[in-house]
Amino acid sequence: MIVTMHRPSRRAALPALSGSLAALLALSACGSDAPSAGAGADGRPSVVASFYPLQFATQQIAGDAVDVSVLTKPGAEPHDLELGAQEIGAMTQAGLVVYSDGFQPAVDDAMGQVDPSHVLDVASAASLTLESTEDGHEHGDGEQHSADDGHDHSGNDPHFWLDPQRYAAVAKAIGARLAELEPSQAATFGKNTDAFVARLVALDDAYKAGLKxxxxxxxxxxxxxxxxxxxxxxxxxxxxxxxxxxxxxxxxxxxxxxxxxxxxxxxxxxxxxxxxxxxxxxxxxxxxxxxxxxxxxxxxxxxxxxxxxxxxxxxxxxxxxxxxxxx
Structure with missing residues (x-):
């Protein structure tokens, strides 16, 4: 059993939303040319991913049919992400928010502002089975050890994408949810999901052979x-x-x-x-x-x-x- 040393996440303070977010939402709703809720500026369904692996999988599956954005900018450390009113406004207006519970405290906090029907938490699909300990080592005792900081998955190692098989399971969950978001593109999303998963299977095979x-x-x-x-x-x-x-x-x-x-x-x-x-x-x-x-x-x-x-x-x-x- 692999276990990892855990340090409680520094929970980013959620910004005061009563003024700035209300104004942002009001601006987004006004004007005859404003896109409808859940759509990007060009009218395509909008999806907000919380960090790169979720953004990448979503883009590979969605292609040009969906407007995909990401909360964690390139070069930023995702654990320490802080969200302002603009980012939270984008989340509340998105057709879908894709995230993994327990990985980014600021995102976890902000999810309370988002309609649950517009949320995909991939943690269950990822099968986060490895639990964290404070010593950072494999105990070899056959037991799992947890460190709970208040989230359902917070005691678990969230880095599922480094296992191609877990990442493939998450990709399938994203593909299925995109098909619900934009049914007219379901066949395309299914084809793209299959192609993405095939690449992950090939990667898995390369790792098995290379590390045998x-x-x-x-x-x-x-x-x-x-x-x-x-x-x-x-x-x-x-x-x-x-x-x-x-x-x-x-x-x-x-x-x-x-x-x-x-x-x-x-x-x-x-x-x-x-x-x-x-x-x-x-x-x-x-x-x-x-x-x-x-x-x-x-x-x-x-x-x-x-x-x-x-x-x-x-x-x-x-x-x-x-x-x-x-x-």
Whole structure:
């Protein structure tokens, strides 16, 4: 069982909405040329996704039939997203909001402003089965451990998209919901969903083959984002920090992970693109391990090793094959 160290999320304060949001909604409703509720400026159904993997899947399935926007901008750390009146206004006016409960506290808070019939929470489709602990390591006791901060899924690792099989299940849920939103495009959405899932199946096959024979199966990462990937492909994740990437480990925790690196003969410690890497650097330099990059794909920016999810996942696979000594 893979478990991860958990640090309670910093809950972003929901902005005062009585004046600014009311004015925004009034402006959006006035004017003879204003689009109807649930539609974008060009009249297409509007969908708001909370962060990149949900945006990417929705765009791949919807094509040009739906206006898809995202709350978390490229290069921003999605855990720390803060929402203003404009973003919340977009959510309340969207035909559909796609999010995953327990991943982004500000989004979770704002969902109370959104009509539940216009919401798709993908957490259930993702089957978030890995629960968080505060030590960041796999216990090996066969039990799941939870840390509850008040959300149904808050004790669970939310990084489902790093497991192509879970991501495929979420894609199917998005496709089905888009067909409800725009029935005239249901056949197109179904075809696009099948094509997207086929690409994920091919990716899954590549990971199975690429990570089948590795000299070291202990995976030491900057933060505990790779639990589902590790579980799917027979690796054992140990995060330097927990689910929240900016958590700062204690000196004792750094010593513990460094001791593990030495004891297990770990040759590579993985840092990330959106998170400052000083703790991974500290562990690598103190143990003689090589420092490499493993991207949790919470967003795409200029530092990403590819222009989309599939390219970065294949770059991750190559990094893992090199770092874990896979033949």
């Amino acid at each position: 024979s590795c000299t070291n199966r202990v995976l030491v990462t900057s933060h505990s984002a790779f639990g589902y990937l590790a579980q799917r492909y027979g690796l054992e994740q140990h995060g330097i920090t927990g689910i929240t990437p900016e958590a700062e480990p204690s000196a004792a925790a750094l010593k513990e992970i460094s001791d593990l690196v030495r004891a297990e003969g770990v040759k590579t410690v993985y840092q990330e693109t959106l998170v400052e890497g000083r703790f991974a650097e500290t562990v690598a330099s103190s143990t003689g391990a090589t420092l490499a990059t493993l991207d949790p794909i919470e967003g795409i920016n200029d530092a990403s090793a590819g222009k989309d999810y599939f390219e970065v996942m294949r770059s991750n696979l190559q990094a893992l094959r090199t770092g874990q000594g896979c033949s």
